[in-house]
Amino acid sequence: MKTLGYDFQTAREKMLERCSGLGSETISLEKAYGRILAKDVTVKYDVPLFDKSPLDGYAFIDSDTLNATKEQPVNLTVVEEIPAGAYSGRELKPGTAVKILTGAPIPAGATAVAKYEETEFGTDYVKLFHPYQKMDNIILKGEDINAGDLVACEGTLIDSAVHGKLASQGNCAIEVYKLPLIGIISQGNEVIGSEEELRPGKIYNTNRFMLSGALKKEDFSSIYLGTSRDDEVEIANMISDAVCMYDAVIMTGGVSVGTYDFTEAAMKRAGAEILVDKIFMKPGSSCCLGILNGVPVFGLSGNPSAAMTTFYLVVLPVIRKISGLKNYLPKKIRVRLNEDFKKASKNTRILKGSLDLSQGTAIMKLNQKQGNGMVSAMQDAEVFAVIPSGSGPVDKGSWLEAYLI
Numbered sequence: 001m002k003t004l005g006y007d008f009q010t011a012r013e014k015m016l017e018r019c020s021g022l023g024s025e026t027i028s029l030e031k032a033y034g035r036i037l038a039k040d041v042t043v044k045y046d047v048p049l050f051d052k053s054p055l056d057g058y059a060f061i062d063s064d065t066l067n068a069t070k071e072q073p074v075n076l077t078v079v080e081e082i083p084a085g086a087y088s089g090r091e092l093k094p095g096t097a098v099k100i101l102t103g104a105p106i107p108a109g110a111t112a113v114a115k116y117e118e119t120e121f122g123t124d125y126v127k128l129f130h131p132y133q134k135m136d137n138i139i140l141k142g143e144d145i146n147a148g149d150l151v152a153c154e155g156t157l158i159d160s161a162v163h164g165k166l167a168s169q170g171n172c173a174i175e176v177y178k179l180p181l182i183g184i185i186s187q188g189n190e191v192i193g194s195e196e197e198l199r200p201g202k203i204y205n206t207n208r209f210m211l212s213g214a215l216k217k218e219d220f221s222s223i224y225l226g227t228s229r230d231d232e233v234e235i236a237n238m239i240s241d242a243v244c245m246y247d248a249v250i251m252t253g254g255v256s257v258g259t260y261d262f263t264e265a266a267m268k269r270a271g272a273e274i275l276v277d278k279i280f281m282k283p284g285s286s287c288c289l290g291i292l293n294g295v296p297v298f299g300l301s302g303n304p305s306a307a308m309t310t311f312y313l314v315v316l317p318v319i320r321k322i323s324g325l326k327n328y329l330p331k332k333i334r335v336r337l338n339e340d341f342k343k344a345s346k347n348t349r350i351l352k353g354s355l356d357l358s359q360g361t362a363i364m365k366l367n368q369k370q371g372n373g374m375v376s377a378m379q380d381a382e383v384f385a386v387i388p389s390g391s392g393p394v395d396k397g398s399w400l401e402a403y404l405i
């Protein structure tokens with residue numbers, strides 16, 4: 001008897017509120033890409049560290065150019081060259097200029113930069129043909145990042161931009177959350193491995209690869225722990241072992257109400273607390289989700305598309321949260337259907353499709369195969385759209401709430 005049924009948001013919340021980030025570890029900047037910050041990082045050094053030139057040209061004092069015209073240019077004496085990486089200790093005097101290269105520090109006293117193309121120059125002079133304003137073509141110290149600013153807060157993914165910001169502060173040790181490792185268990189007397197000979201009634205295991213691939217796409221590592229027979233004790237033992245070694249366990253199969261569906265009984269036998277035993281959506285309603293020794297255990301449908309629906313809407317956000325990520329929920333958008341969806345939806349229905357952004361709006365191209373047991377239903381899927389329960393057929397051009405997967 002199923003008594004713990006919820007909409008997918010509530011089911012997800014039930015699991016999320018019982019899970020949190022693993023401990024932290026300190027790693028080098030070299031290894032930081034793709035990891036998640038375990039504490040706020042503030043800036044030590046201004047970026048840039050000094051006022052600098054954005055151009056190859058000449059630096060000078062703006063007031064020297066007050067009367068410069070095309071006909072009567074101002075002629076300044078070039079006293080020095082400052083390439084990037086060099087530094088001039090001299091203060092610039094009126095009537096003089098320095099040749100300066102992109103990225104080089106502006107010398108003391110200089111207040112403007114002109115690019116080569118606007119000047120006429122020789123080795124020891126430069127002519128300027130119009131007046132310049134104070135700070136023309138000067139990148140100011142701290143303009144990009146100010147010392148004391150927050151580089152990124154706890155729970156942020158170190159993507160290439162954040163990695164760059166961290167790198168701007170020198171070779172620092174970075175505190176990140178430990179990486180979760182996920183165990184995958186398949187279930188079913190009918191399920192065989194791809195190396196095995198196909199016999200009548202048997203099927204090849206597709207779910208383990210769909211799950212491990214979807215995890216890998218988000219940089220989560222998983223290990224396939226094998227396929228159990230439809231046997232309550234065997235499944236319970238696999239779950240008990242798995243929660244000692246892994247930070248989350250995902251199983252498929254055996255969550256319905258048939259004679260050979262043992263997931264819930266096995267989870268209970270292993271000592272798990274069951275938090276959800278049904279989700280009000282199609283596909284993906286059949287599931288059994290719980291916690292054992294603080295480790296989330298997800299029993300998903302054996303049907304491939306049903307399993308992946310629950311995976312993206314419920315399981316992945318929980319795994320993201322365990323990994324320390326602050327933004328763990330799937331991104332919500334609105335999409336327009338590219339064709340009629342003719343069936344009425346008694347339950348909340350999750351449609352799969354791809355996104356076409358070429359016409360300036362998010363158009364969802366419905367996958368032609370939507371069945372809960374179909375492997376093809378997930379092909380090219382980028383977005384899950386939600387048809388609310390009780391809806392009739394949905395017309396082409398209708399707007400639906402959707403989630404990016």
Ligand SMILES: Nc1nc2c(c(=O)[nH]1)N[C@H]1C(S)=C(S)[C@@H](COP(=O)(O)OP(=O)(O)OC[C@H]3O[C@@H](n4cnc5c(N)ncnc54)[C@H](O)[C@@H]3O)O[C@H]1N2
Nearest residue numbers: 186188205206207253254255256261286300301302303306
């Ligand atoms: N009397 C009822 N029967 C069913 C109901 C129901 O409400 N009442 N719900 C149906 C729905 S909806 C779903 S979804 C499935 C859920 O089934 P199970 O989670 O118990 O999964 P199995 O029966 O073990 O398998 C279902 C299907 O998937 C195939 N399978 C299993 N594992 C794999 C794998 N690793 N790779 C590929 N395919 C797999 C399996 O052979 C079955 O065909 O229950 C309905 N029944």
Ligand code: MOO
Nearest residue numbers: 284285286306372
């Ligand atoms: O429960 Mo099934 O998972 O609706 O497709």
